[in-house]
């Protein structure tokens with residue numbers, strides 16, 4: 516181990532729990548002492564971190580599938596970084612790893628909680644996007660939760676975002692006959708058509724969602740990947756064909772509310788013999804390696820195109836997070852560190 520290792524690290528802590536939409540005041544940038552790695556541990560200099568909509572739920576103190584963030588403690592989430600010191604034979608100095616100790620510049624980790632990544636296969640930040648849980652979510656949703664069959668009409672919400680932009684292209688690869696996406700604003704709907712290969716795009720902020728979807732998919736939809744909940748889910752269930760399938764992936768329209776967004780007409784879903792199925796990406800970690808192999812191939816052959824929105828510096832992480840909740844991103848929202 517070198518003797519020029521850092522002894523402190525800056526991190527973003529939760530300063531207070533928000534009611535409604537969070538603001539910069541709910542975060543604090545704090546410098547803390549960094550312990551030396553113990554036997555079996557590594558010291559990682561984070562280079563990229565992910566900010567994700569689900570983190571909004573962790574700011575609230577309520578039971579969920581993942582524990583809440585603690586006031587006065589660092590936030591956490593997916594990140595990649597370079598190993599600058601190692602007391603673990605399995606992960607040498609110089610390796611690039613992905614792990615879950617984001618929102619800080621340096622992290623001391625048990626080596627078993629870090630995964631070496633192949634930066635020859637793809638750039639490190641892809642492991643937070645198309646080759647990360649983002650891409651795996653889209654893949655699991657459309658292959659297992661609401662499987663796409665050849666010729667299907669597929670509707671994707673938040674389609675210019677990280678999961679949605681991968682999902683639209685994946686739907687095509689899986690044989691969809693028509694792919695429709697929704698996003699906020701004309702710049703994003705243009706991007707869906709021109710960059711991500713959607714057949715039709717809906718601007719949900721322009722109103723008349725049901726009318727726009729009927730125009731985009733005149734014969735209805737077979738599969739809906741829902742990232743938004745609320746009105747988009749209600750309208751999508753109305754547009755489902757018999758035996759339609761819905762992957763309940765997220766419900767961002769309700770994340771800042773106390774009770775979540777109002778839901779669809781479930782009796783209508785019953786009469787359509789529809790399947791509405793929730794999912795958590797963690798359940799698909801056993802196929803992560805297999806997925807990365809496939810997706811790296813799609814990136815390399817150009818059948819999967821990605822966009823990133825990058826904020827630079829740890830101090831910008833709260834702004835990036837507030838931005839992903841309000842649509843400041845196209846593609847994957849990332850923070851570049853160091």
Ligand code: NAP
Nearest residue numbers: 568673676677678698699742764765766768794795796842
């Ligand atoms: P993202 O789509 O890159 O970013 C979120 C997007 O949501 C924003 O860019 C914004 O785009 C849109 N949005 C914000 N408020 C909205 C509203 N009220 N109505 C409609 N759209 C709104 O984020 P992501 O990481 O790919 O995640 C997408 C969804 O998947 C989220 O709901 C997330 O929680 C969920 N997710 C679930 C799992 C799982 O395991 N179940 C895993 C990963 C992600 P516009 O500009 O178009 O509004």
